[in-house]
Amino acid sequence: MRGLVVSADWKPKAGYQVTAEEEMSGRVRLANMVLHNPTLSVADRPDAQLSGEHDVLIRNVTSGICGSDLHMVTSDEDGYMDLPAPFRVPVALGHENSGQVVEVGSAVTRVRPGDLVAVEAQVECGTCRACLRGLTAACERLWDRGFTLDGGTATMSVAHERHCWPLTAVADRHGERKAYDIGALIEPSSVAYNGMVNRxxxxxxxxxxxxxxxxxxxxxxxxxxxxxxxxxxxxxxxxxxxxxxxxxxxxxxxxxxxxxxxxxxxxxxxxxxxxxxxxxxxxxxxxxxxxxxxxxxxxxxxxxxxxxxxxxxxxxxxxxxxxxxxxxTLGHLGGGFPAVIALHAAGKLDLTKMITGRFALDDGVAAMERALKGQDAKILIHPHGVDAYPKAVSQ
Ligand SMILES: [Zn+2]
Ligand SMILES: [Zn+2]
The missing domain is CATH 3.40.50.720 (NAD(P)-binding Rossmann-like Domain)
Structure with missing residues (x-):
C-alpha cells in the first residue's frame, strides 16, 4: 500500500538512554531525542492485513492534517525531529481519518464490510494504571496510528473493532460524501469534547x-x-x-x-x-x-x-x-467519538465548515507544505483521490 511516509535516522542524543524495549520495538519514547533528519515522501508501506479475529480492514477515504503532524517533519537547530512524543519510523502519518470497511475478522460484531467508519488512532494497552482507571488516552504503553503505526494517509488501515465507529447515522442525514469528511473531523473534535465534558x-x-x-x-x-x-x-x-x-x-x-x-x-x-x-x-x-x-x-x-x-x-x-x-486533557480515547458522531448525526453540529483544503495522496508533500504555512484551518488528504467517496454497501 501507499502512504504519506515520514522517515528519519536513528541517532540518540548524548545522554538519552535507549531502553531495550525501544531497541526491540523501534518505538522511541521521545522522537525529539532520537530521530534525526526527518523526511517526508509518498512511499510504499507493507500492506495492512487482518491478524486477529477482532481486526477490521479499512479502505481510507479522508485523513486530516493535524498540528502534531507538522512537528514530525520539522526539526530543531541540530536536525532532530521537533515532536516530543513517542514515534516510530518509517510510518504513514494520519491520525484523523474515515474510511470504508473492506473485510472483518471472524469475531467482529461492531461493523460489517461496506460500513463507513471513523477510526480512533490511539491503541491503549488495557492493563496499565491509566487504562484500568478509565483514562485510556493517557495509557502508559500507548501505540498510535499515524505516530507509531501506519495511519490514515495510507491507502488501507487495520484496526481493532473497538476503535471503529460507524458513521451510518451521519451518512443517513448528510449523505456519504459529507459523512466521510465529518469522519476525519471526529478525532480533533473528540479531543475538545474530552477536555470540556469528560475531564x-x-x-x-x-x-x-x-x-x-x-x-x-x-x-x-x-x-x-x-x-x-x-x-x-x-x-x-x-x-x-x-x-x-x-x-x-x-x-x-x-x-x-x-x-x-x-x-x-x-x-x-x-x-x-x-x-x-x-x-x-x-x-x-x-x-x-x-x-x-x-x-x-x-x-x-x-x-x-x-x-x-x-x-x-x-x-x-x-x-x-x-x-x-x-x-x-490529551488525546481522543474515552468517549469523545460516539458523542461527537451523535451530535453530527442529530444535525446539532457541523464542523465541515473548518475544511479549507483537500489534496490527493500523490500531492501529500505539497499538502504538508501548505499546512506548514499556518493559514489553513483543516486540510484533508484523500488516499484514493479527492473524488473517491465510496458508497455505503448494505449487507
Ligand atoms: Zn492530532
Ligand atoms: Zn494502558
Whole structure:
C-alpha cells in the first residue's frame, strides 16, 4: 500500500538512554531525542492485513492534517525531529481519518464490510494504571496510528473493532460524501469534547464560554460549546479568516488578541463577571493564561487543550478566591467519538465548515507544505483521490 511516509535516522542524543524495549520495538519514547533528519515522501508501506479475529480492514477515504503532524517533519537547530512524543519510523502519518470497511475478522460484531467508519488512532494497552482507571488516552504503553503505526494517509488501515465507529447515522442525514469528511473531523473534535465534558464536567446551559485559538481543536470547541448549550461563545484568534470560521461555527463574538487586551475584552463582554469556561487551544499558554486568569468567573473552569512546550506561570491566588479549576486533557480515547458522531448525526453540529483544503495522496508533500504555512484551518488528504467517496454497501 501507499502512504504519506515520514522517515528519519536513528541517532540518540548524548545522554538519552535507549531502553531495550525501544531497541526491540523501534518505538522511541521521545522522537525529539532520537530521530534525526526527518523526511517526508509518498512511499510504499507493507500492506495492512487482518491478524486477529477482532481486526477490521479499512479502505481510507479522508485523513486530516493535524498540528502534531507538522512537528514530525520539522526539526530543531541540530536536525532532530521537533515532536516530543513517542514515534516510530518509517510510518504513514494520519491520525484523523474515515474510511470504508473492506473485510472483518471472524469475531467482529461492531461493523460489517461496506460500513463507513471513523477510526480512533490511539491503541491503549488495557492493563496499565491509566487504562484500568478509565483514562485510556493517557495509557502508559500507548501505540498510535499515524505516530507509531501506519495511519490514515495510507491507502488501507487495520484496526481493532473497538476503535471503529460507524458513521451510518451521519451518512443517513448528510449523505456519504459529507459523512466521510465529518469522519476525519471526529478525532480533533473528540479531543475538545474530552477536555470540556469528560475531564472538566461541562458547563451549565446558558454559560459563557471563551475559546482561545481557532485552529481545528479550538474551532471544534466553538462548535461544541454552541451545540452543548452555551449562552455565548467568545472566540479569540489573530487570524481574520479563522475568526470568520469561528463565527460560522457559532461564535457569538470574536476578537483579535493582538489588537487589544484579551482578558479585558472578556471582562467587558461579561459586565465584569468573567467567563464560566475558558479553553486554551493555542499551545501558547504563557501568553494566554495571564489573559484567562483575571477573566474567569466564580466557579469557572479553565481547560488546557493545547500542548505548551515551555512552563506556564499561573497566578493561583486569583483562581483560589474564585473557586476556579484548571483541567488538562490529551488525546481522543474515552468517549469523545460516539458523542461527537451523535451530535453530527442529530444535525446539532457541523464542523465541515473548518475544511479549507483537500489534496490527493500523490500531492501529500505539497499538502504538508501548505499546512506548514499556518493559514489553513483543516486540510484533508484523500488516499484514493479527492473524488473517491465510496458508497455505503448494505449487507
Ligand atoms: Zn492530532
Ligand atoms: Zn494502558
Amino acid at each position: 472538566a464536567g461541562g458547563f451549565r446551559p446558558g454559560d459563557t464560554v471563551a475559546v482561545f485559538g481557532a485552529g481545528p481543536i479550538g474551532l471544534a470547541a466553538v462548535g461544541l460549546a454552541n451545540a452543548l448549550g452555551a449562552g455565548r461563545v467568545l472566540a479569540l484568534d489573530p487570524s481574520a479568516s479563522k475568526r470568520e470560521i469561528a463565527s460560522a461555527l457559532g461564535a457569538t463574538e470574536t476578537f483579535d488578541p493582538t489588537a487589544g487586551e484579551a482578558g479585558q475584552w472578556l471582562l467587558d463582554r461579561t459586565g465584569g463577571a468573567g467567563v464560566d469556561m475558558a479553553l486554551d487551544a493555542t499551545g501558547a499558554g504563557r501568553i494566554v493564561m495571564p489573559a484567562i486568569v483575571p477573566a474567569i468567573a466564580v466557579g469557572g473552569k479553565i481547560v488546557s487543550l493545547g500542548a505548551n512546550m515551555a512552563p506556564v506561570e499561573v497566578d493561583t491566588i486569583k483562581l483560589m478566591f474564585r473557586a476556579a479549576s484548571i483541567y488538562f
